[in-house]
Amino acid sequence: MNLLNEKDLYALVHDISMTFFKKPFTDVVRFNSRLRTTGGRYIPTKRLLELNPKYVLEMDEDEFIGIIKHELCHYHLHIEGKGYKHGDRDFKSLLKATGSPRHCNPLPSSKRERKHHYSCRSCAHVYNRQRRVNVNKYRCGKCGGKLQLQ
Incomplete structure:
Protein backbone atom coordinates (compact mmCIF):
# COMPACT_ATOMS: atom_id res chain seq x y z
CA MET A 1 0.00 0.00 0.00
CA ASN A 2 1.45 3.39 -1.00
CA LEU A 3 1.19 6.53 1.07
CA LEU A 4 -2.23 8.10 0.54
CA ASN A 5 -2.96 11.75 -0.07
CA GLU A 6 -5.33 13.57 2.32
CA LYS A 7 -8.39 13.09 0.14
CA ASP A 8 -7.83 9.33 -0.25
CA LEU A 9 -7.05 8.98 3.45
CA TYR A 10 -10.30 10.75 4.39
CA ALA A 11 -12.24 8.53 1.94
CA LEU A 12 -10.68 5.38 3.45
CA VAL A 13 -11.49 6.45 7.02
CA HIS A 14 -15.04 7.44 6.04
CA ASP A 15 -15.60 4.08 4.30
CA ILE A 16 -14.30 2.14 7.31
CA SER A 17 -16.50 4.22 9.59
CA MET A 18 -19.62 3.52 7.54
CA THR A 19 -18.78 -0.19 7.14
CA PHE A 20 -17.97 -1.06 10.75
CA PHE A 21 -19.74 1.65 12.78
CA LYS A 22 -22.66 2.56 10.47
CA LYS A 23 -21.88 6.23 11.24
CA PRO A 24 -20.19 8.88 9.10
CA PHE A 25 -16.77 10.29 9.86
CA THR A 26 -17.13 14.05 9.43
CA ASP A 27 -13.98 15.52 10.96
CA VAL A 28 -10.28 15.78 10.09
CA VAL A 29 -7.81 12.93 9.56
CA ARG A 30 -4.14 13.38 8.65
CA PHE A 31 -0.77 11.70 8.75
CA ASN A 32 1.65 12.72 11.50
CA SER A 33 5.20 11.55 10.84
CA ARG A 34 6.30 12.61 14.35
CA LEU A 35 4.40 9.68 15.91
CA ARG A 36 6.98 7.11 16.97
CA THR A 37 5.54 4.58 19.40
CA THR A 38 1.93 4.42 18.23
CA GLY A 39 0.01 3.74 15.06
CA GLY A 40 -2.36 6.65 15.58
CA ARG A 41 -4.09 8.89 18.06
CA TYR A 42 -7.38 10.71 18.51
CA ILE A 43 -7.29 14.26 19.87
CA PRO A 44 -10.73 14.90 21.43
CA THR A 45 -10.42 18.70 21.79
CA LYS A 46 -9.77 19.09 18.05
CA ARG A 47 -11.78 16.00 16.97
CA LEU A 48 -8.74 15.02 14.94
CA LEU A 49 -7.40 11.61 13.96
CA GLU A 50 -3.65 11.42 13.41
CA LEU A 51 -2.14 8.31 11.83
CA ASN A 52 1.46 7.17 11.61
CA PRO A 53 2.50 7.01 7.91
CA LYS A 54 5.17 4.39 8.66
CA TYR A 55 2.42 1.82 9.24
CA VAL A 56 1.22 2.30 5.66
CA LEU A 57 4.72 1.79 4.27
CA GLU A 58 6.09 -0.95 6.55
CA MET A 59 3.06 -3.04 7.56
CA ASP A 60 0.26 -4.75 5.68
CA GLU A 61 -3.09 -3.17 4.87
CA ASP A 62 -4.97 -5.10 7.58
CA GLU A 63 -2.74 -3.64 10.30
CA PHE A 64 -3.38 -0.07 9.08
CA ILE A 65 -7.14 -0.66 8.85
CA GLY A 66 -7.05 -2.05 12.40
CA LYS A 92 -13.56 -2.22 25.32
CA SER A 93 -16.97 -3.49 24.21
CA LEU A 94 -16.90 -1.40 21.00
CA LEU A 95 -13.41 -2.72 20.19
CA LYS A 96 -14.71 -6.26 20.52
CA ALA A 97 -17.91 -5.56 18.52
CA THR A 98 -16.00 -4.05 15.58
CA GLY A 99 -13.05 -6.45 15.67
CA SER A 100 -10.60 -3.63 16.35
CA PRO A 101 -7.19 -4.36 17.88
CA ARG A 102 -6.44 -3.16 21.41
CA HIS A 103 -2.81 -2.38 20.46
CA CYS A 104 -0.94 -2.13 17.20
CA ASN A 105 2.05 -4.33 16.42
CA PRO A 106 5.49 -2.71 16.65
CA LEU A 107 7.10 -1.55 13.43
CA PRO A 108 9.84 -3.76 11.99
CA SER A 109 12.13 -0.71 11.79
CA SER A 110 11.73 0.02 15.52
CA LYS A 111 13.37 -3.19 16.70
CA ARG A 112 16.31 -2.22 18.89
CA GLU A 113 19.34 -4.35 19.42
CA ARG A 114 20.17 -4.97 23.06
CA LYS A 115 23.85 -4.08 23.28
CA HIS A 116 24.63 -4.76 26.95
CA HIS A 117 24.22 -8.19 28.53
CA TYR A 118 24.37 -8.72 32.29
CA SER A 119 23.90 -11.79 34.44
CA CYS A 120 23.38 -12.31 38.15
CA ARG A 121 26.25 -13.98 39.98
CA SER A 122 23.84 -15.75 42.34
CA CYS A 123 20.89 -16.98 40.27
CA ALA A 124 22.38 -16.53 36.74
CA HIS A 125 19.35 -14.53 35.53
CA VAL A 126 20.26 -12.69 32.30
CA TYR A 127 19.42 -9.02 31.65
CA ASN A 128 19.72 -7.55 28.15
CA ARG A 129 19.77 -3.76 28.12
CA GLN A 130 19.92 -0.94 25.60
CA ARG A 131 21.89 1.26 28.02
CA ARG A 132 24.76 0.42 30.33
CA VAL A 133 24.01 -0.38 33.97
CA ASN A 134 26.24 0.54 36.88
CA VAL A 135 26.88 -2.91 38.36
CA ASN A 136 28.11 -1.37 41.63
CA LYS A 137 24.82 0.47 42.12
CA TYR A 138 22.17 -1.98 40.84
CA ARG A 139 21.38 -5.54 41.92
CA CYS A 140 19.42 -8.46 40.50
CA GLY A 141 15.65 -7.95 40.65
CA LYS A 142 15.03 -11.64 41.32
CA CYS A 143 17.37 -12.46 44.19
CA GLY A 144 19.30 -9.28 45.03
CA GLY A 145 22.63 -10.73 43.88
CA LYS A 146 25.44 -8.78 42.22
CA LEU A 147 25.40 -8.23 38.46
CA GLN A 148 28.27 -8.85 36.11
CA LEU A 149 28.82 -7.80 32.51
CA GLN A 150 28.88 -10.78 30.13
Whole structure:
Protein backbone atom coordinates (compact mmCIF):
# COMPACT_ATOMS: atom_id res chain seq x y z
CA MET A 1 0.00 0.00 0.00
CA ASN A 2 1.45 3.39 -1.00
CA LEU A 3 1.19 6.53 1.07
CA LEU A 4 -2.23 8.10 0.54
CA ASN A 5 -2.96 11.75 -0.07
CA GLU A 6 -5.33 13.57 2.32
CA LYS A 7 -8.39 13.09 0.14
CA ASP A 8 -7.83 9.33 -0.25
CA LEU A 9 -7.05 8.98 3.45
CA TYR A 10 -10.30 10.75 4.39
CA ALA A 11 -12.24 8.53 1.94
CA LEU A 12 -10.68 5.38 3.45
CA VAL A 13 -11.49 6.45 7.02
CA HIS A 14 -15.04 7.44 6.04
CA ASP A 15 -15.60 4.08 4.30
CA ILE A 16 -14.30 2.14 7.31
CA SER A 17 -16.50 4.22 9.59
CA MET A 18 -19.62 3.52 7.54
CA THR A 19 -18.78 -0.19 7.14
CA PHE A 20 -17.97 -1.06 10.75
CA PHE A 21 -19.74 1.65 12.78
CA LYS A 22 -22.66 2.56 10.47
CA LYS A 23 -21.88 6.23 11.24
CA PRO A 24 -20.19 8.88 9.10
CA PHE A 25 -16.77 10.29 9.86
CA THR A 26 -17.13 14.05 9.43
CA ASP A 27 -13.98 15.52 10.96
CA VAL A 28 -10.28 15.78 10.09
CA VAL A 29 -7.81 12.93 9.56
CA ARG A 30 -4.14 13.38 8.65
CA PHE A 31 -0.77 11.70 8.75
CA ASN A 32 1.65 12.72 11.50
CA SER A 33 5.20 11.55 10.84
CA ARG A 34 6.30 12.61 14.35
CA LEU A 35 4.40 9.68 15.91
CA ARG A 36 6.98 7.11 16.97
CA THR A 37 5.54 4.58 19.40
CA THR A 38 1.93 4.42 18.23
CA GLY A 39 0.01 3.74 15.06
CA GLY A 40 -2.36 6.65 15.58
CA ARG A 41 -4.09 8.89 18.06
CA TYR A 42 -7.38 10.71 18.51
CA ILE A 43 -7.29 14.26 19.87
CA PRO A 44 -10.73 14.90 21.43
CA THR A 45 -10.42 18.70 21.79
CA LYS A 46 -9.77 19.09 18.05
CA ARG A 47 -11.78 16.00 16.97
CA LEU A 48 -8.74 15.02 14.94
CA LEU A 49 -7.40 11.61 13.96
CA GLU A 50 -3.65 11.42 13.41
CA LEU A 51 -2.14 8.31 11.83
CA ASN A 52 1.46 7.17 11.61
CA PRO A 53 2.50 7.01 7.91
CA LYS A 54 5.17 4.39 8.66
CA TYR A 55 2.42 1.82 9.24
CA VAL A 56 1.22 2.30 5.66
CA LEU A 57 4.72 1.79 4.27
CA GLU A 58 6.09 -0.95 6.55
CA MET A 59 3.06 -3.04 7.56
CA ASP A 60 0.26 -4.75 5.68
CA GLU A 61 -3.09 -3.17 4.87
CA ASP A 62 -4.97 -5.10 7.58
CA GLU A 63 -2.74 -3.64 10.30
CA PHE A 64 -3.38 -0.07 9.08
CA ILE A 65 -7.14 -0.66 8.85
CA GLY A 66 -7.05 -2.05 12.40
CA ILE A 67 -5.38 1.16 13.60
CA ILE A 68 -8.06 3.25 11.88
CA LYS A 69 -10.83 1.15 13.45
CA HIS A 70 -9.23 1.55 16.90
CA GLU A 71 -9.06 5.34 16.53
CA LEU A 72 -12.62 5.45 15.21
CA CYS A 73 -13.75 3.69 18.41
CA HIS A 74 -12.29 6.62 20.37
CA TYR A 75 -13.88 9.10 17.95
CA HIS A 76 -17.44 7.75 17.88
CA LEU A 77 -17.62 7.14 21.64
CA HIS A 78 -16.34 10.66 22.33
CA ILE A 79 -18.96 12.20 20.04
CA GLU A 80 -21.70 10.15 21.73
CA GLY A 81 -20.53 11.25 25.19
CA LYS A 82 -19.61 7.72 26.27
CA GLY A 83 -16.39 6.39 27.78
CA TYR A 84 -13.82 6.68 25.00
CA LYS A 85 -10.61 6.02 26.97
CA HIS A 86 -8.70 2.73 26.93
CA GLY A 87 -9.89 1.63 30.38
CA ASP A 88 -13.60 2.38 29.85
CA ARG A 89 -16.09 -0.47 29.50
CA ASP A 90 -17.81 1.22 26.50
CA PHE A 91 -14.48 1.41 24.66
CA LYS A 92 -13.56 -2.22 25.32
CA SER A 93 -16.97 -3.49 24.21
CA LEU A 94 -16.90 -1.40 21.00
CA LEU A 95 -13.41 -2.72 20.19
CA LYS A 96 -14.71 -6.26 20.52
CA ALA A 97 -17.91 -5.56 18.52
CA THR A 98 -16.00 -4.05 15.58
CA GLY A 99 -13.05 -6.45 15.67
CA SER A 100 -10.60 -3.63 16.35
CA PRO A 101 -7.19 -4.36 17.88
CA ARG A 102 -6.44 -3.16 21.41
CA HIS A 103 -2.81 -2.38 20.46
CA CYS A 104 -0.94 -2.13 17.20
CA ASN A 105 2.05 -4.33 16.42
CA PRO A 106 5.49 -2.71 16.65
CA LEU A 107 7.10 -1.55 13.43
CA PRO A 108 9.84 -3.76 11.99
CA SER A 109 12.13 -0.71 11.79
CA SER A 110 11.73 0.02 15.52
CA LYS A 111 13.37 -3.19 16.70
CA ARG A 112 16.31 -2.22 18.89
CA GLU A 113 19.34 -4.35 19.42
CA ARG A 114 20.17 -4.97 23.06
CA LYS A 115 23.85 -4.08 23.28
CA HIS A 116 24.63 -4.76 26.95
CA HIS A 117 24.22 -8.19 28.53
CA TYR A 118 24.37 -8.72 32.29
CA SER A 119 23.90 -11.79 34.44
CA CYS A 120 23.38 -12.31 38.15
CA ARG A 121 26.25 -13.98 39.98
CA SER A 122 23.84 -15.75 42.34
CA CYS A 123 20.89 -16.98 40.27
CA ALA A 124 22.38 -16.53 36.74
CA HIS A 125 19.35 -14.53 35.53
CA VAL A 126 20.26 -12.69 32.30
CA TYR A 127 19.42 -9.02 31.65
CA ASN A 128 19.72 -7.55 28.15
CA ARG A 129 19.77 -3.76 28.12
CA GLN A 130 19.92 -0.94 25.60
CA ARG A 131 21.89 1.26 28.02
CA ARG A 132 24.76 0.42 30.33
CA VAL A 133 24.01 -0.38 33.97
CA ASN A 134 26.24 0.54 36.88
CA VAL A 135 26.88 -2.91 38.36
CA ASN A 136 28.11 -1.37 41.63
CA LYS A 137 24.82 0.47 42.12
CA TYR A 138 22.17 -1.98 40.84
CA ARG A 139 21.38 -5.54 41.92
CA CYS A 140 19.42 -8.46 40.50
CA GLY A 141 15.65 -7.95 40.65
CA LYS A 142 15.03 -11.64 41.32
CA CYS A 143 17.37 -12.46 44.19
CA GLY A 144 19.30 -9.28 45.03
CA GLY A 145 22.63 -10.73 43.88
CA LYS A 146 25.44 -8.78 42.22
CA LEU A 147 25.40 -8.23 38.46
CA GLN A 148 28.27 -8.85 36.11
CA LEU A 149 28.82 -7.80 32.51
CA GLN A 150 28.88 -10.78 30.13
